Amino acid sequence: xxxxKKGEYALRALIDLGMAAEVGRPLVQVSELAAKELIxxxxxxxxxxxxxxxxxxxxxxxxxxxxxxxxxxNKITIGAIVRLIDGPLAPIGCVSHTAYEKCSCPDETHCGLxxxxxxxxxxxxxxxxxxxxxxxxxxxxxKMRRDNVPLPFSVAPAPxxxxxxxxxxxxxxxxxxxxxxxxxxxxx
Amino acid sequence: xxxxKKGEYALRALIDLGMAAEVGRPLVQVSELAAKELIxxxxxxxxxxxxxxxxxxxxxxxxxxxxxxxxxxNKITIGAIVRLIDGPLAPIGCVSHTAYEKCSCPDETHCGLxxxxxxxxxxxxxxxxxxxxxxxxxxxxxKMRRDNVPLPFSVAPAPxxxxxxxxxxxxxxxxxxxxxxxxxxxxx
DNA sequence: TTAAACCATACTAACTGAATGTAGTTTAAA
DNA sequence: TTTAAACTACATTCAGTTAGTATGGTTTAA
Numbered sequence: 507x508x509x510x511k512k513g514e515y516a517l518r519a520l521i522d523l524g525m526a527a528e529v530g531r532p533l534v535q536v537s538e539l540a541a542k543e544l545i546x547x548x549x550x551x552x553x554x555x556x557x558x559x560x561x562x563x564x565x566x567x568x569x570x571x572x573x574x575x576x577x578x579x580n581k582i583t584i585g586a587i588v589r590l591i592d593g594p595l596a597p598i599g600c601v602s603h604t605a606y607e608k609c610s611c612p613d614e615t616h617c618g619l620x621x622x623x624x625x626x627x628x629x630x631x632x633x634x635x636x637x638x639x640x641x642x643x644x645x646x647x648x649k650m651r652r653d654n655v656p657l658p659f660s661v662a663p664a665p666x667x668x669x670x671x672x673x674x675x676x677x678x679x680x681x682x683x684x685x686x687x688x689x690x691x692x693x694x
Numbered sequence: 695x696x697x698x699k700k701g702e703y704a705l706r707a708l709i710d711l712g713m714a715a716e717v718g719r720p721l722v723q724v725s726e727l728a729a730k731e732l733i734x735x736x737x738x739x740x741x742x743x744x745x746x747x748x749x750x751x752x753x754x755x756x757x758x759x760x761x762x763x764x765x766x767x768n769k770i771t772i773g774a775i776v777r778l779i780d781g782p783l784a785p786i787g788c789v790s791h792t793a794y795e796k797c798s799c800p801d802e803t804h805c806g807l808x809x810x811x812x813x814x815x816x817x818x819x820x821x822x823x824x825x826x827x828x829x830x831x832x833x834x835x836x837k838m839r840r841d842n843v844p845l846p847f848s849v850a851p852a853p854x855x856x857x858x859x860x861x862x863x864x865x866x867x868x869x870x871x872x873x874x875x876x877x878x879x880x881x882x
Numbered sequence: 883t884t885a886a887a888c889c890a891t892a893c894t895a896a897c898t899g900a901a902t903g904t905a906g907t908t909t910a911a912a
Numbered sequence: 913t914t915t916a917a918a919c920t921a922c923a924t925t926c927a928g929t930t931a932g933t934a935t936g937g938t939t940t941a942a
């Protein structure tokens with residue numbers, strides 16, 4: 507049930523780009539992303555190229571170039587990113603919606619394992635296809651603001667709290683669903 | 695988010711042992727399991743040994759030996775089996791309950807990815823730790839009986855339906871929870 | 883014109899997954 | 913008591929994936 511390192515890095519980078527956009531930063535360099543997230547730079551370059559080919563991000567070449575999201579963050583689901591890097595969400599092929607594959611069992615219709623795994627795949631997809639980069643970015647920024655932590659990618663060092671809130675979105679709409687529970691403190 | 699072949703085989707074999715027990719069959723040989731599920735026999739032998747070492751099954755050696763569940767099927771959760779074979783359910787180490795591992799990100803408390811993945815891990819564990827072999831077996835047998843399919847591991851060839859129902863359990867209690875939805879027909 | 887940045891390919895070491903092979907030991911039954 | 917079916921143990925293999933490195937570009941703004 508693992509997410510690969512590559513998938514993790516891709517998500518981190520995209521979340522960072524989403525945060526940068528939210529904070530008013532137009533471009534972020536690979537070197538900066540790699541340093542912030544402790545990702546080997548050449549490896550991250552590969553990943554960024556892939557994300558660009560697939561239309562998630564855009565690049566500006568040359569000196570002082572960098573990357574930005576190609577679409578608004580709320581139009582990029584987490585599920586799409588994970589599928590691109592790590593393949594189908596389903597634990598076994600015979601319950602995948604996007605990449606169905608017949609399994610070895612003789613009678614799929616009566617396979618108890620399949621029924622169970624369909625449940626699991628729906629639970630995973632229900633989360634990853636519902637939430638977008640925007641949700642993750644919003645929840646992250648909220649927590650950071652609440653704890654008075656300086657925001658990343660701010661052009662100027664983090665300004666006064668009241669000023670920060672009125673950046674791009676005049677008002678934060680409440681998050682519904684599962685992620686919202688995580689706004690409160692939680693232990694491991 | 696994949697379940698390994700090994701994990702799949704282990705689950706199939708255990709579900710089969712659960713079905714055999716339910717149908718009154720005391721022991722099942724590896725050769726029979728391998729044939730039914732199309733699993734390479736030597737590979738399955740390895741898996742059975744592991745399951746035995748971990749106390750999920752017992753063996754009877756010698757001619758006409760075989761394997762049986764070491765505990766009642768409702769005392770073996772699917773999650774425990776998956777964890778044994780494939781490791782933690784969590785997509786990334788920093789949200790695992792059973793095998794927590796610090797991740798590379800500088801600030802775990804404000805990591806949006808972590809919050810999301812915690813959600814995913816809870817969704818997966820919520821299913822796999824709730825359901826037991828008994829649940830899967832019951833749901834499978836129900837479907838087979840409903841469709842009048844001969845049950846596997848029956849000592850005699852499948853008897854008339856009315857006779858089959860009154861085997862071990864005098865009456866089937868209704869299944870609650872998510873799996874119950876799957877009792878009705880579903881498409882891929 | 884140059885340095886910072888992105889772009890493109892090729893390569894590789896280590897690991898894991900999925901078996902296969904060989905050689906036993908045990909035990910019920912003929 | 914022999915024997916064959918069944919489990920046990922451990923070594924080996926082989927392909928594919930993961931997680932990177934390495935090398936050498938091309939672009940473009942200062």
